[in-house]
Amino acid sequence: MQTYNRISLLIERGIGCRALDIDGNSYLDLAGALGTCSVGYCNEEVNSAIIEQIRKIITTTNLYYTEPQIKLSQKLALLSSLDKSFFSNSGAEANETAIKLARKHTGKPGIIAADGGFHGRTFGALSATSKAKYTEPFKPLVPGFMHIPYNDSEALRKAVTEDTAAFIVEPIQGEAGVIVPHNSYLKAVREICDEKGILLIADEVQTGNGRTGKYFCYQHSKIKPDIVTSAKGLANGVPIGVTIAAEEIADSFGKGDHGSTFGGNPLACTAALATIAYMEKNGLVEKANNKGAIILKNLAELKSKSDLISQFRGKGLMAGMDIIVDAENVAEKCIKKGLLINKCTEKTLRMLPSLTITEAEILEGMDILHGVLK
Ligand SMILES: Cc1ncc(COP(=O)(O)O)c(C=O)c1O
Incomplete structure (x- = not known):
């Protein structure tokens, strides 16, 4: 197509x-394969780890444990200062998970997103995405979403209602043209989310994985979101998505609330662990x-x-x-x-x-x- x-x-x-x-x-x-190639094409150390894993097993199911998934979840908890991960296969799915988790945790439907923001092409992620070219042909979108100007924390304060679950935002807007907000934006956003009792979801699909000089871009602002999403360069091009959350929020998902056949498969998790190890070593x-x-x-x-x-x-x-x-x-x-x-x-x-x-x-x-x- x-x-x-x-x-x-x-x-x-x-x-x-x-x-x-x-x-x-x-x-x-x-262009780095749109930010997915974080440690170089055919990185020998990442590829060796992938080949070794292929020789063991590519995929089992999430009905069982695998060591690479456990290790990656532990590593991401350390890197993000959050607690628990849900693994999927793309950025859109990672955001989809974040939106569902925010609704489940708060019991509220409202999601605020920013003008110019891009969060993916599946319906929840698309509803958070603002560009009419991407959304118009597919309406009606998911109800409960609204958009406010980017880089304007006061607009967030005004937009929150008693039905708001979360604000989803890119620390730097990628697809919009690499729009870098002012230095105090994320900090102000964090304060408003706390004051109003809503969750902050940082979409780090593009800005994460070390790209901006910290493993996650929100770390420049010395804040901690409630939920972080990542994908793209996490496994140096092997498809993976992850939604990381604070424990009390993550635990709102109960058995059967969410799932993904391939999510967190040992091949992708091994590639991600090797990518992170290569970044750290160098x-x-x-x-x-x-x-x-x-x-x-x-x-x-x-x-x-x-x-x-x-x-x-x-x-x-x-x-x-x-x-x-x-x-x-x-x-x-x-x-x-x-x-x-x-x-x-x-x-x-x-x-x-x-x-x-x-x-x-x-x-x-x-x-x-x-x-x-x-
Ligand atoms: C910030 C952001 N979120 C989500 C996505 C969607 O990711 P994917 O294409 O892996 O679904 C992208 C893709 O460019 C992105 O830049």
């Missing part, structure tokens, strides 16, 4: 930050801060050389650049020069490279971008 505006490129393999097509042409991937999360600073410095230089760039912004290895010409056209021209970069809005290009990217690769990407814009 033709739901994607596909580029005519037949990708066959990947190594590090480069994807290779069927003819062996190599492309520096600044200090990749901390290094994302410096690498991000290099990207922003180079974007500033590029902007001074090109009138086509109107704005840029980012945090860690998540950057967006607004241009005054068609972003798709620029992205297509970049491919011809060996660079993959993602168009996330009509006039915005987005970068979500692997955390293993080197300074030389960043400079190489910037050079290509400069040439194309010229």
